[in-house]
Amino acid sequence: MSTINRVYAADVAFQALSLTEWRVCDRRYPVHSIDALLGFVVKSGLTFELTRIAVPGEAIPLPSLEAVAEFFANDGLPRTARSGRVVP
DSSP: OOTTTOOOGGGEEEEESSSSEEEEEETTSOTTOGGGEEEEEEEETTEEEEEETTSTTOOEEESSHHHHHHHHHHOOOOOBOTTSOBOO
């Protein structure tokens, strides 16, 4: 995977949609760009459930928003282009 496309924890930004919902974005892209969108987070009880754009329907429970950012930094999945092809 190219380091250009790697997401680091510092690249992850959260945009509040409500008191319990956030859009997860890659801050290296313009805020309203589809390329910036990494996923969504919903606070459910004591956990934060992450749904990634790359893997729809999967809900990953994490303990905090910081853990969500670290998840993207440590995840081995490459970014996917809008066409669905993997970016080298």
